[in-house]
Amino acid sequence: xxxDHNFAEQLCHKLALHSSPEVRGNAVLGFGHxxxxxxxxxxxxxxxxxxxxxxxxxxxxxxxAKSAIDDIQHFLRVDLGLx
Numbered sequence: 001x002x003x004d005h006n007f008a009e010q011l012c013h014k015l016a017l018h019s020s021p022e023v024r025g026n027a028v029l030g031f032g033h034x035x036x037x038x039x040x041x042x043x044x045x046x047x048x049x050x051x052x053x054x055x056x057x058x059x060x061x062x063x064x065a066k067s068a069i070d071d072i073q074h075f076l077r078v079d080l081g082l083x
Contacts (some may be wrong), residue, residue, distance in 0.1 A: 006083065009031075013027075031071075035075045035076050
């Protein structure tokens, strides 16, 4: 399962930079799902992408980033200081 988690995180990282706002939004939301399902997340890699997503030109991406941050903060019991 650890390999699956790492693969999923790496895929979210890659797709968070995709040209399509739908793909970017879904990718950043994936960080929240990973935090919920696995109880962990590589914060050093995810936080900069979440920060970028909060400033994205597309409202869908920004909305998904906020949802992901809420999930991460809730399930990992951390304050990312992003909202």
